[in-house]
Amino acid sequence: MLFKNIIGQHNIIKDLQLALKNGRLPHALLLSGKSGYGCLPIAMALSQYIFCENPGSDDSCGSCSSCIKTEKLIHPDLHFTIPAFGSEAISETFLPAFRKIFLEHPYFDMADWISAHDAESKQWNITAKECLNIVKKLNMQSFEGKWKIQIVWMAEFLAKEGNRLLKIIEEPPEDTFFILIAENDDRVLSTIQSRCQIYKIPPLHDNDIYTALVGEGIEEDEAAVITRLSAGNYAEAIRLKQHTVGTLDEHFLTWLRTSFRGNAIELTNWVESFNSYNREEQKKFIQYGLNFMHELLLLKMVGKAPRLSDEKKETALKLKNVLDLDQINEICELLNDCGFGLERNANAKLLMFDAGIQLKNIYKKIKVD
Ligand SMILES: [Zn+2]
Structure with missing residues (x-):
């Protein structure tokens, strides 16, 4: 992967490039941030830049044999450790699937990785056997030239077995880089964290x-x-983008209106139509709702709702005058609770019917001047 194909993250990329050029790139680095912020693409572009035979001032050449192998995740000195299932699992078995998903879209996350295996109920981990493998591989000579790179994707999955890696992370064999990637560095073994330089990868800019x-x-x-x-x-x-957004926003506003009227039949019908969405769409509905309430809050506090279309802004302006800040917060909490329930596979019908009643109770506090 070329740096120029990474979405945003210019500052962090510059920092890494500069550290590499000055010979100050730490031998163990931990990229911490959601997968969708681009941690793995950054690790891949950095690896390619390290391996490239004709690197430019700020990117790999993209055409030498090292670049081509790295692009395809088949460079023999680039090692991957990834969460897998099975108590004796090693990453190598899962690598073909990992290559496939990365080459399809490099911004996938753990949820995508799990669903690619249709193995939601499995226990995902990085095993003791895999940790021993890492030590073994890195103690061998590099195959092509100088560098060896070990990427550990989702380093949170290194449970106490990860302690087997402490020595090699602290004193890696010559010309070896460890690039650990975690969604949340706090969940990485503290013994490992303390041996790495942590780079926080921020959310991407909207633009x-x-x-x-x-x-x-x-x-x-x-x-x-x-x-x-x-x-x-x-x-x-x-x-x-795999689910159409179009109808969700209207559906959310209908929920606000239906609950306000408090008609049980109307609410039941609404709940039935909500239930016809699949789980991803239901979660998206909650996200849409939270987004709308957030904009409403901004509208109330600073008079602006930059992320609402004109049409939705009109509805928000009306609501702004009838809901106070506490009520807006309560609705956000209610939506958060619903999102939490959906994440845990609660019954969507019961959940949203109950939420409709709670919403009605929140409205009841409306003061009529
Ligand atoms: Zn190259």
């Missing part, structure tokens, strides 16, 4: 996500909605 989506052929208005919903996370944006 970068929007441009990338339009570049993938998404219509501009759809891209704008997905950008608003994805919260800087391109893995989320890719998931969102």
